[in-house]
Amino acid sequence: MLLGAPALVSAKPEQLTAAAKGDLLQRCFNKHYNSTPGVFEDFLRGFNTSLQLHTVLWSEKELEPPMSVTVFVGATMERLQALEAQCRSYPGPLSAAIYVPLLQQEDGEDLTKENQDHIKKAASALKALFQRAEASPTYCALTVQLLYEAVADPPLAAIVPINTLRNAALLAATTPLVALVDVDLAPSDSLGARVLKPGSDSLREITDGCEKRAVWVLPAWETHKRLSMEEGTKVADQALKGDKAQLRQFDEESRLHWFAKLAYRKGHAPTNFSRWLDAQEPYDVAYDVNYEPWFIISRSMSPAYDVRFRGYGWNKVQQVAAVALSNFTFRVHPDAWLVHRPHAKSSGQALYRHQDGGGGRKRTEETREWKGTSAPLSRLFHRRVSALRHVTIRDMKRGTYRPAVDPQVRHCRAVLPWWKGQGPT
DSSP states (O other): OOOOHHHHHHSOGGGOOHHHHHHHHHHHHHHTOOOSOBOHHHHHHTOOOOOEEEEEEEOOOOOSSOOSEEEEEEEEGGGHHHHHHHHHHOOSEEEEEEEEEEEOSSOTTSOOHHHHHHHHHHHHHHHHHHHHHHHOTTSOEEEEEEEEEEESSHHHHTSOOHHHHHHHHHHTOOSSEEEEOOTTEEEOHHIIIIITOTTOHHHHHHHHHHHTTEEEEOOEEEEOTTSOHHHHHHHHHHHHHSOHHHHHHHHHTTSEEETTTTTOGGGTGGGOHHHHHHOSSOEEEOOOTTOOOOEEEETTTOOOOOTTOOSSSSHHHHHHHHHHHTTOEEEEOSSOOEEEOOOOOOGGGTTTSOOBOGGGOBOOOOEEEETTEEEEHHHHHHHHHHHHHHHHHHHHHHTOOOOOOOHHHHHHHHHSTTTTTOOOO
């Protein structure tokens, strides 16, 4: 039988069962839930995103010896297959926050019958994935949160509150070290099997570095877009299970290249992939504007993700810039990497990349009145992201920047036993 809420809050983390941890997380997160359905203009105004934590499934796996790094991720229901692939690739704790937008004109605590059915169906799908993970000795130790947002406006549902989800997923991490790995990427087999092996010299080096304000960059690769989905998936799987010689071969054959090399070079160029392919020891790289690697970092030192950023555009760059501003060293690990798995375009990219519809005709886009002028939603979205980027950079230069964090996460960080007194916001 579970202890009462006050007793749970005062308990030591190691004394809590998986169910008790999930109960505590759900209680603290929902305490400050604002059930008023949101609209697109709320994003433009910078209002807080408020999510209801509907379900928490917390792994009861007892990893022996325990792993020191939790991989965390925010995602949508359409990415469950990718989440399962990620879980298969990492034998340690993985915390996922899954987003479901619900079109709801009335109060978000009194869902329509249709929305009740929708969220139940989502919960059932997550439970099935969770049970597969629990039953497999080779899967991750999965903790998954199902969160919904009541929206009165379909365009708001199209821009996923990704940084709110990342902060929520991070709340469930109890290990000293964490690593954001977006859902379409998976870690190499070497990460869990050798690099983070409990008791290894490699893990001691990583832990020591993190304690001294270093982040350990995990170089990311992706398959070439000319490959079919089937061939790309096969190459990605081989790259995850192979070694650096395999990566080099795929790179030379133009079947694989470093992440965003063709689309956004400045996002990952500082990692220096040519050097990495030959590296046998870690090396430090200088931060540059717009650098956005994935990395291992101390949980208690990691800056929060700025929740003003929704959808695509600068949501992760902002946090990496905050890490650099906090005087962290970016250190590239030579023996572990990430690979992006090919997938169909997400529905959430519509506002970021407004493309032609079928038949070569431009798709009609909704316009809105905003500050005295009428503009397409995609233009309003880009203007908002651009303005947020400007304000963020300005405040960083002034030394006044603080990432915006919603009241739900702030409260949970203040009361959860494994977060009390830890973690800057």
